[in-house]
Amino acid sequence: MSAETVAAERSRNGASVPADECVTALDTQVRRYLDHLTVERGSSSNTLSSYARDLRRYTDHLAERAITDVAAVREADVRDLMVTLRRGDEERRPLADSSVARTMVAVRGFHRFAAAEGLTADDVAAAVHPPRAPARLPKALSVAEVLAILEAAGGDQPGDTPRSLRDRALVELLYSCGARISEAVTLDVDDIDTESRSVIVHGKGGKQRIVPVGGPAIEALEAYLVRGRPALVARSNPALFLNVRGGRLSRQSAWQVLADAARRAGIDSAVSPHTLRHSFATHLLDGGADVRVVQELLGHASVTTTQVYTLVTVGSMREVYATTHPRAR
Template identity: 35%
Template sequence: MSTSSTVAEVVTGYADHLRSRDVSEHTARAYVADVSDFLDHAVHSTKLRRGSEEGRRSTTSGARIDLASVELDDLRSWLITLDDAGAAKSTVARKIAAVRSFFAYGVSNLGLSNNPAARLRTPKKDSRLPTVLKPQQAADLISAADGQRTGGTDASDSAAGGARTGDTAQGDTDKSDPLDAAKRIRDAAILEMLYATAIRVSELTGLDRSDIDHRASMITVLGKGDKERRVPFGAPARRALDDWLAARELFAGPHSGDALFLGVRGGRIGARQVRELVHRYGSDDPSAPDIGPHGLRHSAATHMLDRGADLRQIQELLGHSTMSSTQIYTQVSMQRLQDTYRRAHPRA
């Protein structure tokens, strides 16, 4: 492919390149969208500068672009439009990483002589501390799946419920229904495992039964960059997991394979379903923040640090490649200490 091609050809080639590099699906999708956004800006800004009415009417995907003619000012112009639109610094930083990757691909694969994005400066991200639960709030959320508070069904469960469970209106549940009981057992096991292991939601949904070492109470997790790590879990999670494995056959079907957690249709449960169930079982405590699976991960790491865990051990548990990602939890713990001091000390 030459440096002058249609936008659609360029984007397709870059997407194929990312797949060949074994980039995660989430990152690849974001990078392709970011590059498409820049190319759209580049094509239309160039045509409007030329005063082409045809350019105003043409679709971006069919337009041609000469990547060799893209300059640093074109990229800066794009970033200015993002800033004017109120894009977060973290979003801009990701988009810069995407176009750097794209033009590096252009240099190595399309014959570009230089990477104009290499000179872009990444904005300093806003220092925002992760939202975490207090230990009792986390315990309340996890215990909510025992059937005392069942708010509704997740998306795939609702879609399949009419055929298999006869779910009643407004998400009410029939506690005599074995499948409904199994669903609560599954949800309890998911919540226990998320908090006990502090794994990512994608890591949880990717677990197979063969990844569980019951004797050692450990799971083998495939993390970012296809890096494996072993993660321990405690007695409450082990009991919840054993209960789910005994009930799993109620969900299992021809397409279940060895997947650990299943939806009611028998397929591997998805990340969106897990996020929805975490929100659904949120604490009744009005002071508790509404968190998702990643909030449970943050909470587990913070609670371990508060109880004296070594930062290096937390890094290994979470699967962070660098210590800088883990050190944010020391800031969370310090913030909690300061808040407690201000509330409790008579001379704070």
Template identity: 35%
Template sequence: MSANPTLDSDAARSREWLQAFVRHLDTERRLAGHTVAAYRRDVDALLANLGGQRLDHIGIHDIRRAVSVLHAKGLSGRSLARMLSAWRGFFDYLARECGLSQNPCQGVRAPRGPKKLPNALSADEASRLVELDGDDMLAARDRALLELLYSSGLRLSELAGLDWSMLNWTEGTVRVLGKGSKTRVVPVGRQALARLREWRRQSDALFGDADEPAVFLSRQGRRLSARGIQLRVRRAGAVQGIAGRVHPHVLRHSFASHLLQSSGDLRAVQEMLGHASIATTQVYTHLDFQHLAKVYDAAHPRARKKT
């Protein structure tokens, strides 16, 4: 491509390389117009940030500094990750076309955005959810699975894979197979045990001859799938008037945050959730702080209450 500038040419001509890159994206890779425009904007932002520096003199420290400057200006981690992807593509193109020795973007990562706090029901909402009305088979099953999700904080996959042999009625515990095929034993609440006994009686009467070890069965007497559980939990939330979409993980989050609010024992919550690292569990301390902040604002005479 003799029409292109060389890397050791005047730094101001680096934008000519950007034009060549854009032509490549448009005519050779045939990317959509809006995608090409996004690449152009992102690489243009880098060149502007580098202040005309020669392309063959750009190092990893320059890229990191550019990311830091743009992040300080308010760009999110997601936006910076997209920009880094465009920059890598640009320098890969330079390596192919004129032998750039290395891509200075390799090994540079965008800063992580703030971790989104998990959604959790209030204690009143959780109690209302598990008190699902109905006296048919499906209602008994759904009450049992809702109680167990909230009582023991099981993952969806753990609940779907649960067999009757994994329940210890005497000790009031359940043994579950978690992530990484690790087993743990989790307490089961009194109400959840009662709901499970009720469901066992109904399922035995309906499917007593079926050779199915699963705790939760479909209407056809087969193990209820993870998708089926999700749909039943969502339906229960709608029927009980719970705002927002309710799914099994919301009940797991509710279990963790309510237990932490009551006990303050982060290590115990970690063990019951089956988290390999306590850092994963620490997100619930933020939920607990939100709860404490609300209590403070409502009760303390010097709180930030509206007048």
């Protein structure tokens, strides 16, 4: 991070120090790591913001121990951070294990990078394992609930307006291909192939995957592209989903589109774009899809991530069994 950025951060913490005195070797090393994530790993802006925030917490922790260079860090310093985060102190409240684990992932990644770049002789964080957060099963809607949301998408506007056509196409696509909300709003028109009924999804780390799209979603997309998008586009813009000013639809606006559709459908529980993604995966597995296929469709790097959905379907089977089998109890 720049000297000005560091100075601003420290100033907000009550330390008014000239910028040229604020930047330490550790600050520069963290900046190199974040640049590495950007250039070499292709990390998203959201990931970079999260890592920068967690590593700032770490550098503050080290500064309290007068450590200003990664070469001076010892394993005990890393372990002390994890203890402090979990217990809290006079100035900071304790963090949940999930937040501690996220911070430690950033710290471990930074030290792994430092060792690989020769900034340190050893990876002092390698043996410090983050706490294992309790497994939380993803929330999945029933097929009937999803269909009600799809029916309600764009329904707050009379007739087929450009916005209502866009909203229907967006919600249909989210469920049809299980895309993340960030992936949906970054789609361009050229990423959609209505003839082969597929979409090129640009996932995490710049990885692309081709995902099939169902008939109803293709129909909604074609209607939007023919009768909705031309009325929204204000200038040459490759974005598939546009806002009313002709720019690319934001994640927040897309989230609101789904939330409004769920409210009109009478769904009481909170519904997010990830809820549709969870439902997409669960319904595929319920229908007999192989977990490896679902992994590819979701863009998961590891099948372990996808296997959490198998717990959801097993739970559903147990519930059905318990309520329907005459000898279940």
